[in-house]
Amino acid sequence: MKRIYLDHIASTPIHPEVMEAMLPFLQEKYGNPQSLHSDGQQALEAIEEAREKVAQLINAESSEIFFTSSGSEANNFALKGLALAHQKKGKHIVLSSVEHQSILNAAKFLEKLGFAVSLINVDKFGMIDPEDVRKALTQETILVSIMLANGEVGTVEPLAEIAEVCHSDDILLHSDAVDAVGNMPVDVKALGVDALSLVGNQFYGPKGSAALFIKRGKRILPFIDGGIQEGGRRAGTEDVPAIVGMGKAAEIAKQNMSSRVEGMKALRDSLIKRLPEKIEHTILTGHPEKRLPHHASFCVEFVEGEAMLLNLDMQGIAAASGSSCTSRALKASHVLLAMGIDHALAQSSLVFSLIDDNKPEDIDYLLEVFPPIIERLRKMSPLYTKYLEEKEK
Numbered sequence: 488m489k490r491i492y493l494d495h496i497a498s499t500p501i502h503p504e505v506m507e508a509m510l511p512f513l514q515e516k517y518g519n520p521q522s523l524h525s526d527g528q529q530a531l532e533a534i535e536e537a538r539e540k541v542a543q544l545i546n547a548e549s550s551e552i553f554f555t556s557s558g559s560e561a562n563n564f565a566l567k568g569l570a571l572a573h574q575k576k577g578k579h580i581v582l583s584s585v586e587h588q589s590i591l592n593a594a595k596f597l598e599k600l601g602f603a604v605s606l607i608n609v610d611k612f613g614m615i616d617p618e619d620v621r622k623a624l625t626q627e628t629i630l631v632s633i634m635l636a637n638g639e640v641g642t643v644e645p646l647a648e649i650a651e652v653c654h655s656d657d658i659l660l661h662s663d664a665v666d667a668v669g670n671m672p673v674d675v676k677a678l679g680v681d682a683l684s685l686v687g688n689q690f691y692g693p694k695g696s697a698a699l700f701i702k703r704g705k706r707i708l709p710f711i712d713g714g715i716q717e718g719g720r721r722a723g724t725e726d727v728p729a730i731v732g733m734g735k736a737a738e739i740a741k742q743n744m745s746s747r748v749e750g751m752k753a754l755r756d757s758l759i760k761r762l763p764e765k766i767e768h769t770i771l772t773g774h775p776e777k778r779l780p781h782h783a784s785f786c787v788e789f790v791e792g793e794a795m796l797l798n799l800d801m802q803g804i805a806a807a808s809g810s811s812c813t814s815r816a817l818k819a820s821h822v823l824l825a826m827g828i829d830h831a832l833a834q835s836s837l838v839f840s841l842i843d844d845n846k847p848e849d850i851d852y853l854l855e856v857f858p859p860i861i862e863r864l865r866k867m868s869p870l871y872t873k874y875l876e877e878k879e880k
Contacts, residue, residue, distance in 0.1 A: 537734025
């Protein structure tokens with residue numbers, strides 16, 4: 488059976504050039520970067536070269552990049568490290584209600600240490616109003632964390648405007664940019680952020696490769712205590728193959744950004760236009776224009792997301808329903824609920840995420856097999872039966 492993968496927000500395949508760059512460090516070049524002999528120094532040089540490539544992707548300095556094992560670690564590192572480093576100034580943190588669980592749960596941990604956390608609401612598109620950020624700030628606020636783009640609904644937030652609000656009161660701004668970096672142009676200087684999280688497996692790098700950008704001069708406490716790795720801010724023997732892979736993936740992403748974005752946008756726009764035409768009672772979620780170039784998300788009324796995913800998988804199509812970190816929880820998305828979507832409709836979410844390797848015929852195939860699936864599932868849906876009965880009255 489033909490397989491079509493449309494869940495790239497969860498992970499992308501490793502680029503062949505990335506694999507080629509990693510292989511030597513999985514085989515003959517296995518020295519520890521902290522060793523003083525030439526084998527160790529060879530590994531250290533490879534890490535620093537990768538650090539420079541990652542920095543160039545987001546217009547940062549190489550000294551501002553700190554490698555981690557995942558986006559969740561980078562987010563925890565940022566939130567806990569920045570909050571604890573600046574707690575003498577205040578103990579108030581501001582987040583949006585649609586942040587990733589690694590941010591929300593890290594904030595809950597900080598609440599147990601005496602920090603106060605305020606959540607900002609979003610509009611029906613999942614968009615944050617910078618003025619709401621301003622209203623949430625107090626004299627105790629030391630940190631704001633707002634994602635750059637939402638992986639569940641695709642909305643891209645007005646981060647540069649939010650940065651102006653924060654910096655007018657000398658407050659730090661961190662952004663979870665995991666779903667954005669590599670899929671759209673990201674410039675930390677233009678955005679004005681003090682810290683930013685990113686991962687390699689969003690742009691053809693390996694899983695287990697991630698980084699935290701920390702603006703030069705900003706204090707942060709180490710997340711893992713131990714040795715002197717990563718400038719003493721993240722202890723532990725470095726995963727050299729993963730770091731090298733992320734560096735190569737960042738280099739390729741920067742080179743191909745324009746063509747990659749345009750190609751994905753064309754497929755995304757085709758899907759956003761045609762799917763609601765094929766299946767009635769299908770609602771686009773997220774902002775219709777200010778969204779990730781490779782992201783299309785919907786709620787298909789009267790059908791549960793899990794049922795749609797399983798039936799699509801049987802037809803050779805991989806998609807998602809909500810975040811990959813919460814999809815097995817079988818709960819309504821906190822993002823959709825925060826956007827004012829009712830619980831029943833939120834259970835019917837579906838997310839398609841593309842890469843430039845996807846073809847127009849992939850979308851054609853999806854639109855061929857998906858409507859019969861929905862027709863069959865709706866026939867078994869008590870919600871749809873109730874809707875039809877009320878419609879006939």
